[in-house]
Amino acid sequence: MPRPRRADVPGFPQHLTHRGNDRQDVFFSDEDRLAYLGLLCLHAREQQCRVHAYVLMGNHVHLLVTPDLPGGLSRMMQAVNRSYVRRINQARGGPGPCGRDASIPR
Secondary structure, three states: OOOOOOOOOOOOOEEEEEEOHHHOOOOOOHHHHHHHHHHHHHHHHHOOEEEEEEEEOOOEEEEEEEEOOOOHHHHHHHHHHHHHHHHHHHHHOOOOOOHHHHHOOO
C-alpha cells in the first residue's frame, strides 16, 4: 500500500525525514553536510519555505519546515535531493546509490 500523500499546506510546519536507500549512508564527510545545507538554503529560498530546524545524521535527515506556497515543500525537497544525489554520484564514481557497482544485480 502506498504511503499517504503529505499535506503540503502553506503556513503549516511539517517534520520531514529523508533516508538513504536501504538506510545506506547519505553523508560521507563534513563537506557533504555543508553542501547539503547550502542546497537546502538555496532551494528553501527559491520555493519560499522556512527551515526552522535540521538534524543531519549519517544515513538520514530530519527537517522542520513551513512552506509559504502550495506545493513549495515538495518542490524544495525534489530540488535539494536531485542536486545532492547528482553531486554524490559524481564524487563517488557513477550513477545510483552504489557508485560504480550500481549495475551489479542484488
